[in-house]
Amino acid sequence: MEVLPRGVRVALGLGLAALLVFPFVGSDFYAQMVTRMMILAILAMSLDLLQGVAGLVSLGHAAFFGLAGYALAFLTPQGEPVGLWWTLPLAVLGSGLAALVIGFFVVRTHGIYFIMVTMAFAQMVYFLFFDNKALGGSDGLYINFRPGAEIAGRTVFDLDSPLTLYYFTLALMLLVYFFLRRLLWSPFGRALAGIRVNEHRMRAMGFGTFGYKLSAFTLAGALAGLAGYLWGVQSGYINPELMGFHMSANAIMMVILGGMGNFAGAIVGAFTLETVLHLLKDLPQLGSVNLGKHWQLWMGSFIVLVVLFASRGVLGLLQPSVRVEPASEDRSQHG
């Protein structure tokens, strides 16, 4: 569902207004929680480009998320902060480059192979960091100082302030959203959508689909890197778990939960999943059983139920189905 119906757009507008005023209404703690949700929303949007638009289901997307966080950790010295203006683009470019290299191998596969090899490559990256003390090992790395945002020696804004970090993240989230919405309707975006529906026919019409898919993979990786950098800024701590397939699967869940292919769903999904997670972890004691401790059981069941009954996500539930079944899936396995 690419074109958002009016009702949804109104709801999104209200949501944006709520986000704008939230820090003044809630406490610092909640502002930080929402900041984290916005960071995950950027990750989810990047995955939506890959999955919802281009139709590539990657179980390794979190690798590019974590790599940027590690980039920030490596670039930040022990004793002082590092500059925002050069480390952010560098981290994003680094993730993009990693995506380009991995994508070169991975994008040539199709269907289930693609899912499996993305998972395998991402785990390779995970183990690279997990096994090597020099890269932080299983303990991960700390970022002792948040990056400084200075121009000509004067501090423009202070990321140590939760309020500033909140609005900085919000601005970036909106920037990514509007960029991706434009991309969706551009020739590039239209080609990706065509590839998702019928790659074989796209090739028959003259599109070099490998190049398009690789570009989408790279761009999605770079945007995941942006989210990863912000995560590093906010939490100050990066570990290999942020790159593993659990994280990737969670990102997939966010995109599915909200509704794929329009980027607004990704934002809704990220917020929803994080909220559900918090609710489940905070469940009270029921007699002798600590329900919150077994949150994984509830989370897993929640995921299973969503897949069984609501696989078009929250936004999908709001729109009546003009469900047109695509022609048999073996088309995508040609070529």
Add this chain to the structure above:
Amino acid sequence: MAEIVLSARHLTRRFGGLAAVDDVSVDLWRGRIHAVIGPNGAGKSTLANLLSGDLLPSSGSVLIGGQDTTGWSPERVSRAGLGRSYQKTNIFLPFSVWDNAFLGAQSREAQQPWNPLRWLQPAARSQRARERCAGALALAGLSHRHGAIAGTISHGEQRQLEIAMALATEPQVLLLDEPLAGMGAAEAHKMVELLLRLKQEHAMLLVEHDMDAVFTLADHLTVMVNGQVIASGSPADIRADPMVQAAYLGEEH
């Protein structure tokens, strides 16, 4: 003045020990329809796949517009000027009729991946692509249905869209695989008219089972049985050929 636009020489394709296409040569002239007929399993669709780049030939060559396109990928062959429609409807079902054809029109634009406008400006902004798209739909007789979702239009209209998508890429050669498949009399009649309209500007290869349509449309016929060409010539010659009658025409509707 007719020129040879596509020339296939001694095309062979083996699967294991079996030759699905065995030493087949075909020439396509601009302004003429060359029909390929034969019983099921004769290798007609395999031949089409060899010409369009969907399959690699075991031996033989294909030239389009003088260029050797043998072994080229489907996208390269398309860019060399070949447009193809498929036996099994191969359209973008969730998209509108317009969007289906527009993708074909868009494919002829310079892709220019370094150009930020290709990533940021709406695709619909391109006037040339819009013109190509409108032209293709008009030629295929679908202008009035441009807003309909492809999955909801009738079977006959879907077959028209099949062709419109190929037309939108402004090909020199049209490869049409059973365009009349599954059509009733009225729809088939419309399709035959469409194909006659297309003949003027294109070189066409038509794979078909509907013998009435074939003998109405074809300027030249090739008959395939078990991967081999058993006869090739004008419709009159083919109709009179005893081998063809025995192998194929006798049993046909």
Add this chain to the structure above:
Amino acid sequence: MDLPTFLIQLLNSVQYGLLLFMLAAGLTLIFGIMGVVNLAHGSFYMLGAYLAYALSALFGSLTLAIIGGVGIAVAFGLGLEWLLFRHFYRRDHLDQVLLTFGLIYVFEELRSILWGDDVHGVPVPDLLAASIPLTDNLSYPVYRLFMAGLCIALALGLYLLISKTRLGMKIRAGAFNRDMAEALGINIKRIHALVFALGVGLAAVAGIIAAPVSSVYPNMGSQVLIMCFVVVVIGGIGSVRGALISALLVGLVDTFGKVLLPQAAGMLVYILMAAVLLWKPEGLFKQ
């Protein structure tokens, strides 16, 4: 590297490879025949291992643990197939990925509730606890030879089942063309349930016999799952023969890699996979 050490590493490679094959065979069959990707396949391995722990403590005998464990695991697998999986054979891979990912969470938590989060050891049965001496100070455990032997026996059994029996023919027919097979009177639903049970059973056996060697610990399923996926990708989805060759290859690369190049050890298998993909994007023995 001297001969005895080389021999030991070779035996280790083969044994590890055969174990991976047990898992990969199930995964590749389930995918090749039903078209379902199952991220929770590693959980069946884990289930086997934990059952080995629970049952060998209960029965005091590994043989009984194997029989009992496989029985329980297969019953569980059949129940799961009937309840969930059979509704997903024709659904998107994406939905399957998410469903099975959700199941991983559920299974991990159930495991935690039933057996806790500690690492457990499983004793090697006395009969197999000896070692075969190779040199003055090097010997090879009999148990590992037993593991390899059992895997070979099961692999042979699988081969005979699929290529030489009528059931195997029906399985292959169902993979080739489901609707046609149904039209010919083959009960596809039963075949699918059987194949699923077979996959689960193989994974569980692998877990049971591996338990004394690898111990029993949380998340053991996820670790082996990745290797399993790599094996299936390299071998070609749907090809059991490919899974065998690929598993042995991975076993060799991984084991010798850890010995010869310890810093790059973890990555070597992935480099192998990348190389294979460049050459053959659908695996060595594409179906």
